[in-house]
Amino acid sequence: MSGDTGKPNFKGRRLFLGAAAALPATSVLGAKPPHGQPSVPPSAKSVLDTKHSACDAQRGKHKFDADVIVIGAGFAGVTAARELGVEGNKVILLEASTRLGGRTYSGHFAGQNVEYGGAWVHWAEPHVWAEVERYGHGVEEEQIANVDRALVMLPDGRVKELTTExxxxxxxxxxxxxxxxxxxxxxxxxxxxxxxxxxxxxxxxxxxxxxxxxxxxxxxxxxxxxxxxxxxxxxxxxxxxxxxxxxxxxSWDYYTFNDADRRYRIGKGGTLGLLKSMIQHSKAEVRFSSAVNQVRQERDHVIVTTEDGRKVTARAVVVTVPTNTYKRIQFIPALSPAKRKYIDQGEMSNGAKVFVQLEKNYGNTFAFCADPNPLTVVQTIKNSDEVGTILSITPGRRKLIDINDADEVEKQVQRLFPNAKLVGLSGYDWANDPYSQQAWGAYRVGQMSLAQELAVPEGRVFLAGASTAGGLNEYIDGAVESGLRAGRQVRELFSRSPA
Structure with a gap:
């Protein structure tokens, strides 16, 4: 971790810093969660029901530590753990970092609840909406429905101001x-x-x-x-x-797509709140700081080895890590050629998330910034004479801007809001996190059919994660879909070869 302490490490001026801003570009999620945010609810820490599956009775014979090992505590992993845990299977969930969430990350900035990773949901997304309903979280609405100022930055940097219509x-x-x-x-x-x-x-x-x-x-x-x-x-x-x-x-519908894309966030604690509800229901044992470097498949079980040399055994394993981190894991035997081809190509997703607070109230603004302008999409989440303007910014090409340099970020924001003064800055660089190495899952040309191969089981090894989803591979919904599918596939394996 290069001695990372989780403290602010910004270039240029010192500003008011929000939650994830305390994690610099070179840090990892192994740092202490910001603002004292718990990495996992106490009820999820090594909580195990003593009555699990029939495999418990034979564990002395087989020496298996669990029925199922799930690798990765994002929405895919937590969904798979819940699906298998509620049926009485003993589940151990291994997470490389110190928190739940994967590429979602609930935090606080300038008095606002914010999401540094996946955020928006909609009732047109069947899998995640079912989870929102199951645990009663509801949604919170963003300001985007009442935008009063619209900007478009052309590739050459010229800015066109449009009416919202x-x-x-x-x-x-x-x-x-x-x-x-x-x-x-x-x-x-x-x-x-x-x-x-x-x-x-x-x-x-x-x-x-x-x-x-x-x-x-x-x-x-x-x-x-x-x-x-x-x-x-x-x-x-x-x-x-x-x-x-x-x-x-x-539903092939422009208006539904736009609402699902940036209008409604998960209520009652955001993405972390929903994950807490799911993991508590699962009764899984969660082990943090447990990065995996090998998955070995034997005839009747799997052996998972963590980077510190610990070994965990089970009847099956569900791997839910982001595609670009698969190269950190050795699979024995190797994954199929189609899977290896996709993993070797990797996904292009080089995005980040930034929140800024401006001193002045610039109204409720939405802006598109065409490449090579680095801010990509800018959306007001709060504005008033008291707080000024709080913007959510999603740089699609993170390499074009140093999100930790306050002066550079301010300079780019001033191209949309001339003479704007930053008084707060907070962001997270997903592509430089070693346990994600990418933002949302994005298919390169030629990868769509290849990606479908990821969902095909390999004996006792099952792959999940948003990129393996049939549907919304760039959304939380795809992660949940994949966790449901992996749970079903493991159940089918167990029905064919009971403990």
């Missing part, structure tokens, strides 16, 4: 053209390869597709920013079909 019209027209034919391409979007034409088109990039649409410069800039956001990298590398699939999962 103009932004909506430009955005909808461009999106309608970009996603034309979506219903035919993805008639069953949670089974994306149903239409064989998908395989024929998966080498088309978002940039290639935009170039054919005949849009004006403002519409082109808006779509450029949208695709940079979703791809979290150059749109010349981002799969056109990857976005269209996500759009199709929202």
């Amino acid at each position: 103009q932004l909506d019209a430009y955005d909808k027209d461009g999106m309608d053209k970009f996603t034309a034919g979506a219903r035919e391409l993805f008639p069953r979007p949670y089974e994306p390869l149903t239409n064989p034409k998908v395989r024929e088109l998966e080498n088309i990039s978002a940039a290639d597709h935009i170039a054919k649409l005949g849009l004006n410069e403002v519409q082109t800039a808006i779509l450029n920013a949208e695709m940079t956001l979703y791809g979290a990298g150059p749109i010349s590398e981002y799969s056109y079909l990857a976005f269209v699939k996500c759009f199709s999962c929202m």
